[in-house]
Amino acid sequence: MADAPATLRSPLYARRGGLGRLNTGTAFGVGLATLWLSLLVLIPLGAVVWRGQKNGFASFLVAATTPEAAAAIRLTVASALLVALVNAALGTLIAWVLVRDDFRGKRVVDALIDLPFALPTIVAGLVLLTLYGVNSPVGLELAYTRAGVVVALLFVTLPFVVRTVQPVLLEMDVEMEQAAASLGAGRLTTFRRIVLPNLLPAISAGTALAFARAISEFGSTVLISGNLPFKTQVASVHIFGQIETDNTVGAAAVATVLLVVALFVLIGLDLLQRWAARHA
Amino acid sequence: MLDATAVLATPRATRPSTQPSTARNTRASKYVMRIVGLGYLTVLVGIPVGLIFWRTFEHGVSPVIDALTDPSVLHAFRVTAIVAFWAVLLNTVFGVGVAILLVRHRFPGRRLLSVLIDLPIAVSPVVVGLALILVYGRFAPVGGWLENHGIRVIFAYPGMVLATMFVSLPLVVREVAPVLEEIGTEQEQAAWTLGANGVQTFRRVTLPAIRWALAYGVVLTLARSLGEYGAVAVVSGRLIDKTQTATLVVEERFQNFDQTTAYAVSVTLAIVAILILVLINVLRPKEHS
Amino acid sequence: MRPPQSAHRARSRSGAALAALVSLIALTACSSASAEPATNLSLVAYSTPQAAYEKIITAFNATSQGKNVTFTKSFGASGDQSRAVVSGLEADYVGFSLEPDVTRLVKGGLVAADWNKDKYAGNVTDSVVVLVVRNGNPKKITGWADLTKPGVEVITANPFTSGGARWNVMAAYGQVIKGGGTEAEGVAYLKALFKNVPVQDDSARKSLQTFTSGKGDVLLAYENEAIFAQQNGQAIEYIVPDSTILIENPVAVTSSTKHPQQAKAFLDFVRTPQAQKIFAENGYRPVIDGVDSPFDFPTPTGLFNISDLGGWTDVTKKFFDPKAGIMAEVETGIGVSVG
Numbered sequence: 014m015a016d017a018p019a020t021l022r023s024p025l026y027a028r029r030g031g032l033g034r035l036n037t038g039t040a041f042g043v044g045l046a047t048l049w050l051s052l053l054v055l056i057p058l059g060a061v062v063w064r065g066q067k068n069g070f071a072s073f074l075v076a077a078t079t080p081e082a083a084a085a086i087r088l089t090v091a092s093a094l095l096v097a098l099v100n101a102a103l104g105t106l107i108a109w110v111l112v113r114d115d116f117r118g119k120r121v122v123d124a125l126i127d128l129p130f131a132l133p134t135i136v137a138g139l140v141l142l143t144l145y146g147v148n149s150p151v152g153l154e155l156a157y158t159r160a161g162v163v164v165a166l167l168f169v170t171l172p173f174v175v176r177t178v179q180p181v182l183l184e185m186d187v188e189m190e191q192a193a194a195s196l197g198a199g200r201l202t203t204f205r206r207i208v209l210p211n212l213l214p215a216i217s218a219g220t221a222l223a224f225a226r227a228i229s230e231f232g233s234t235v236l237i238s239g240n241l242p243f244k245t246q247v248a249s250v251h252i253f254g255q256i257e258t259d260n261t262v263g264a265a266a267v268a269t270v271l272l273v274v275a276l277f278v279l280i281g282l283d284l285l286q287r288w289a290a291r292h293a
Numbered sequence: 294m295l296d297a298t299a300v301l302a303t304p305r306a307t308r309p310s311t312q313p314s315t316a317r318n319t320r321a322s323k324y325v326m327r328i329v330g331l332g333y334l335t336v337l338v339g340i341p342v343g344l345i346f347w348r349t350f351e352h353g354v355s356p357v358i359d360a361l362t363d364p365s366v367l368h369a370f371r372v373t374a375i376v377a378f379w380a381v382l383l384n385t386v387f388g389v390g391v392a393i394l395l396v397r398h399r400f401p402g403r404r405l406l407s408v409l410i411d412l413p414i415a416v417s418p419v420v421v422g423l424a425l426i427l428v429y430g431r432f433a434p435v436g437g438w439l440e441n442h443g444i445r446v447i448f449a450y451p452g453m454v455l456a457t458m459f460v461s462l463p464l465v466v467r468e469v470a471p472v473l474e475e476i477g478t479e480q481e482q483a484a485w486t487l488g489a490n491g492v493q494t495f496r497r498v499t500l501p502a503i504r505w506a507l508a509y510g511v512v513l514t515l516a517r518s519l520g521e522y523g524a525v526a527v528v529s530g531r532l533i534d535k536t537q538t539a540t541l542v543v544e545e546r547f548q549n550f551d552q553t554t555a556y557a558v559s560v561t562l563a564i565v566a567i568l569i570l571v572l573i574n575v576l577r578p579k580e581h582s
Numbered sequence: 583m584r585p586p587q588s589a590h591r592a593r594s595r596s597g598a599a600l601a602a603l604v605s606l607i608a609l610t611a612c613s614s615a616s617a618e619p620a621t622n623l624s625l626v627a628y629s630t631p632q633a634a635y636e637k638i639i640t641a642f643n644a645t646s647q648g649k650n651v652t653f654t655k656s657f658g659a660s661g662d663q664s665r666a667v668v669s670g671l672e673a674d675y676v677g678f679s680l681e682p683d684v685t686r687l688v689k690g691g692l693v694a695a696d697w698n699k700d701k702y703a704g705n706v707t708d709s710v711v712v713l714v715v716r717n718g719n720p721k722k723i724t725g726w727a728d729l730t731k732p733g734v735e736v737i738t739a740n741p742f743t744s745g746g747a748r749w750n751v752m753a754a755y756g757q758v759i760k761g762g763g764t765e766a767e768g769v770a771y772l773k774a775l776f777k778n779v780p781v782q783d784d785s786a787r788k789s790l791q792t793f794t795s796g797k798g799d800v801l802l803a804y805e806n807e808a809i810f811a812q813q814n815g816q817a818i819e820y821i822v823p824d825s826t827i828l829i830e831n832p833v834a835v836t837s838s839t840k841h842p843q844q845a846k847a848f849l850d851f852v853r854t855p856q857a858q859k860i861f862a863e864n865g866y867r868p869v870i871d872g873v874d875s876p877f878d879f880p881t882p883t884g885l886f887n888i889s890d891l892g893g894w895t896d897v898t899k900k901f902f903d904p905k906a907g908i909m910a911e912v913e914t915g916i917g918v919s920v921g
Contacts, residue, residue, distance in 0.1 A: 038491065039398045046391050046406065053459060054413050056435075057424035064427065079905070080914060103333055110330040114323060120574055122331065124567045125338050130516035131566030132345070133540040134523065135547065136559040140341045140348075147796035151340070157781050157797075167337055176513055180472045180506035200322055215471035222467060225415035231523050232418070236788070239781035240740060242913045246782075249417035253784060254742040256419060257661050258904045259686070268420040275415035279408045431670025448671050530671045531656045531663075532624075545657070548629055548787045550814035 058272065065265030076255075076266035084243045085251035086267065088159065090274055092247075093227035096166040097278075100223040104174025105216055111175070112182040129171045134232025141165050142237050157239030162247060165233040170226050174219030181215040213289040217282045224278050228271055342563070349556040360554035361561060365534055366542055370561070373539040376450065376525070377518035380457035384514050388465025389507065393499070395466070396473040397481075413462045418523025421459050425452060425528055448530035453538070456524040461517040468510030469503050476502050508573045516566040620650030621844050626667055627677035628660035628745075629787060630807060631707070631831075634864040635677075638857045647847040659785050660745040667692060667836070674839040675848055677706060677831065680745045681894045684832045697834040706852050707806075707866035709829040710882065711753035712820040714793065714801040714808045721799045725823050726757050729800060730774040737798035738779055739789040741902060741909050746786025748902060749829050750802040751909060755901075756891050757825035760884050772912050779916075794818065804829055809865030809877060825884030831866075 066073045076082065111123050129137060141164060146156035155161040185208070193203045231249040238245040248271055255264035349357060360366065395407050416424070429436040429446040436446055446452045480502065484494045500507075522540040529536040537545075539558050546555040627635060635655070642648035656663065656671070664683035667673045668690040676693070678684055684704070687693040698704025715723050721734060729736050739747035754775055758768040781797060783789040786807065793801040794816045801818075808820035833852065835845040851857055858868040862875035888894055901908045 039394070039400055042390060042394045042398070043400050043402075043406075046387070046394055049387055050406070050409060053455060054409070054462065057421075057428045057459075058412070058416065060427035060433075061420060061424045103330070106326055107330045107334065110327050114327055116327065120571070122334060123574060124570050125334060125342065127512060127516045127566050127570055128338060128342055128563050130513060131520045131563045132342075133520050133543050133559055133562065135540070135544055136345065136555070137341070139547070140345050142795070143344060144341055164337075168341065171338060172513060172516075176509050177467055177471060180468060180509055181475050183505060184472055184475045194319075200319060211475065214474055218467045218471055221411050222414055222463060225411055229415050229417040229420075235784055240784060241780070241782060242916070249419060250743075250784060252417055253419045254740065255904060256423060256665075257743040258902060260904050261423070263904060264420070264423065268417065268423075271417070272412065272415065275412060276408065279411050279415075283404060283408055426669050436670075447669065448666070526658075527662070527666075530666055531658045533655045533657070535654060545629070545632075547791070549632070550811070550816070 061265045062269045062272070063265075064261055065269045067262050067265075072262065073266045073269075076260075076263035077270045079263075081242050081246070082248075082251055082263075082267050082270075085246050085248045086270060086274070088162070088245070089228050089248040089271070092159070092163050092166055093224050094278075095163060096170055096227045097220050097224035099167060100170055100174045101216055101220040104171070104219060104223070105178050105212065108175045108178035108182055112179055126172050126175050129168050134169065134230070135236065137168055138165060138233035138236030141168060141233065145237070156237050157241070157245060159238075159245055161237040161239075162234050162245060165237045166227045166230055169230055169233055170223040173223040173226065174216060177215045177219035177222070178212055181212060185211055210289060214286050217286045217289075221279050221282045224282075225275055228275060345556060345563075346560060348552065349560045352553065356553050357557045360551075360557040363554070365537070366539075366554065366558060368534050369537050369539045369542040369558075372450075372453075372536060373519060373562070376453045376457055376538065377515060379454045380461060380518045381511060381514045383454070384458055384461055385465050385507070385511055387462075388510060388514075389469055389503075392466045392469035392473055392503075393495075396470050397478065410463045410466050413459050416459070418460065418521075419527065421456055421524035422527025425455055425459070425524075429455070447528050448532070449536065452528040453525050453536065456528045457518045457521050460521055460524055461514045464513045464517060465507065465510035468506045468513065472503050472506035473499075505573075512566065512570050512573060515569060519562045519566060621841050622652050622654055623674045623839075623841060623845055623848060624654045624656070624672050625675045625677075625848075626656045626663050626671060626673040628663060628679045628683075628831075629657045630679070630804070630810065631677065631861070631864065631866070632657045633810075634861050634866065637860045638852060641856055641860065642848060642851050645851065647844070648851065651844050651848070661743075672838075673836050674841055674845040675833065675835055677833040678745070679829075679831055680748060681830070681832050681888070682898055683745065684834050685895070687834070687836070692836050692838050693834045694837050698832065702853060702869050703830070704832045704834060705830040705869050706833040707831045707861050708869055709804045709806045709831070709865075709867055710822060710885070711749055711802060711826045711829065712805045712808055712822050714790075714803050714811075714818050714820045715799070717817040717819055719819060719821075723800050723821065725821070726754065726771075726825070729754075730771065730778065732778075734778055734800065735780050735798040736775060736778045736800055736802065737781060737783075737789050737793045738802040739786045740782035740784055742904060742913075743784040744786050744789075746804060746807075747782075747789075747802075749804065749827060751901065752888060752891060752897060753823075753827035754802070756827050756886050757823065757884065759891070760825045760886050769908055769912070772908070773915055776912050776916050805867070805879075806865035813865070822880050822882055823884075824882050825886070826882050828885055828887040830887065 142156050144151060145153050145161060155164055189207050190203050193207055229249060234247050235250050238247060240246045240250050252264045252267050426447055427433055431440050439446055480498050481494055484498045525538055526541060531537055531541055539562055543555045543558050639653050660679040660683050664678055664686050667687055684693060688695055713723055738750045741747040741751045755768040755772055758771045781792055783792055790803055790807055790811055794811060811818055835849050839845045853870060855873055858870050858873045862868050862873050867879050891897055904910055
């Protein structure tokens with residue numbers, strides 16, 4: 014966008030308000046998007062937060078910081094961060110292999126990526142339990158441990174980074190990389206200087222989604238984790254327990270904490286993207 | 294300093310050719326990446342999914358066919374199809390609109406909107422159900438008003454569509470937005486200056502450019518909608534032959550030790566998602582390697 | 583830049599595919615018009631008696647009162663179902679696994695306060711808490727005392743998320759009291775018991791499946807759950823302890839029902855010998871006498887029920903309050919000692 018053609022400065026373009034400037038069309042779009050988002054997400058989530066503070070902020074803090082809640086939140090956030098990082102790296106690698114590489118059966122592999130999504134989470138959990146539980150056919154007994162939680166999360170978050178990076182890679186012009194290689198740049202340099210800056214928005218978008226999914230996952234982790242309070246109970250199971258005991262306020266409090274954590278990480282990734290774009 | 298613009302500015306003829314050792318390194322790293330990627334996928338996805346397929350057809354194909362043609366199961370597939378269709382449609386329209394808004398326009402609160410779009414996925418399904426009931430339940434403010442006007446949301450289709458939309462909200466946006474950024478505004482600007490209005494520009498220039506990202510977004514949303522269990526379970530009411538979705542049937546059959554039906558239904562859901570993806574891959578013109 | 587020709591072809595191909603997909607969805611979405619039945623009753627129940635209710639409904643339809651009655655059925659975890667009804671799920675007849683799930687409806691104004699003042703105390707089936715072991719009883723479990731021995735893994739659901747698990751907890755506690763122990767000894771037993779619990783599934787049925795998939799040495803479950811598992815080919819046996827709690831499953835007609843007559847007729851029907859026999863064939867203990875059953879339902883010598891322990895209202899507060907309840911203390915105790 015640095016060198017805009019002379020036509021952009023023409024009177025015709027200026028009269029249309031130009032691309033990007035706030036005009037009635039944009040305002041309408043923003044209004045509509047905000048309305049949609051409010052009706053679907055913001056108002057319901059707001060109702061949850063509201064319920065969480067129904068008995069006052071002090072009670073909210075108490076409910077959100079009980080030892081059991083704190084342990085569940087810690088386990089959930091730590092696992093989600095780990096899973097997000099693994100996905101950022103391996104997801105990009107897999108997207109690269111799928112787009113730039115070619116081998117027999119590539120299309121089959123490509124189709125496999127979305128499977129964790131389409132499978133009901135209970136099935137995912139059950140199968141992982143069969144594989145890594147008692148009488149494990151592969152000899153790895155990971156069920157009912159924190160490692161089991163991480164495996165389940167890796168399974169359900171697989172498609173996120175892969176699928177956000179793939180379309181960008183497809184659009185990317187390979188000429189720049191080839192030119193850099195022909196000028197003597199090693200693959201790592203080419204990747205770091207040319208490819209990564211272009212991919213970073215997609216990678217961070219996918220990683221944000223993977224993290225978000227990981228902290229909210231219930232169906233698969235509830236089966237493989239064993240739900241031992243303080244050991245392997247994830248936050249969503251803890252919240253479920255609070256709802257089941259008619260402690261909606263406590264459930265809402267912990268849910269609010271998770272929302273705040275998610276917001277922090279999402280904002281952080283957004284800032285990273287902005288920093289990367291500036292320093293590209 | 295390696296600058297992309299400088300590289301491109303060098304006339305092609307004078308660029309030094311690739312050294313043989315570089316080519317060897319390139320090949321080696323390519324194989325390493327392939328092995329690592331495929332290895333990870335095999336262990337994480339291939340083996341579990343293989344186990345599911347094996348378990349499904351363990352006793353032959355006819356028990357599977359019997360399971361899938363049970364009237365309640367067929368009805369559940371129908372419920373899932375309807376809910377998924379609406380969720381995908383609405384989220385696609387919303388997703389493309391918001392992606393364009395976020396990438397091509399500047400307005401106060403833009404970054405906040407971007408962050409808020411991702412937030413729904415971070416909400417546990419149990420909380421989604423709770424949140425929707427708190428607002429749209431029969432005895433809740435908005436829900437009560439709608440109920441008085443003959444519209445039931447919770448424990449009926451609209452609630453299930455809302456829950457499914459909730460959990461898959463950012464998927465289309467996050468596929469389309471990075472590609473919109475990548476392709477830049479050159480072509481759109483050209484169209485504008487040539488006299489095209491907003492709709493024409495969108496239809497003729499933007500849409501074709503983002504169509505594969507959009508396709509992936511739709512597939513992801515569809516896959517998520519088919520496989521959604523937790524949030525829909527809470528707001529559906531589990532009414533057999535009415536609001537019971539395929540995933541709820543899976544849970545019910547598992548609980549009743551009818552593993553064949555449970556696996557059969559799950560495999561069907563997975564295969565539908567695969568088929569759509571294969572369709573997209575077949576339609577996509579082969580990329581130049 | 584792709585040549586326009588192939589782009590056009592790709593576009594029309596994808597357009598055709600999209601049209602085909604949309605019409606397929608639309609076809610499935612069109613529902614066939616069906617003649618409306620005379621009365622439709624909405625039955626909301628917990629998940630384990632599903633098979634029994636399916637048969638009972640068929641039997642009811644064969645009676646004169648049930649001739650023109652169709653049912654909308656919903657089965658799920660007892661607490662979830664109860665909460666759904668409070669949130670607006672339409673129900674004419676409800677059946678849950680424990681009394682507090684009906685009390686919630688009474689508090690919500692959806693069930694009359696005198697729902698359990700009939701001669702069955704509002705219950706439709708009984709059961710007992712049993713100890714489920716693998717075929718052959720490899721760990722030689724004989725009673726409650728074996729469950730706290732080191733090296734024994736006990737499977738039970740989490741009592742905060744599962745009604746079934748609450749029966750387990752009260753049975754474990756109550757058998758100490760019934761045997762002459764003090765309250766402190768009862769709580770100590772619970773603590774020792776839960777130290778041996780490696781997995782706490784969120785529902786009783788899930789804990790059954792955890793056990794049948796190979797985890798644990800002994801499972802605390804309802805007798806009817808154990809029978810159900812055996813009927814479905816699982817390789818397990820169960821021991822009815824000398825001292826255990828009587829599980830009582832309540833049913834009620836809602837006050838919001840639009841068909842009170844038919845709903846009451848069904849409520850009466852489920853306690854007729856015919857319906858009770860169907861329950862018995864599914865492993866439930868009947869609440870009326872003289873019902874033939876394929877199963878041996880031994881009466882434990884030390885049988886007690888929840889009223890012996892103070893009734894559900896008091897017990898819920900004392901044991902299952904998430905902040906101050908005895909079970910909250912027990913769960914915290916495990917956590918502190920383990921991690």
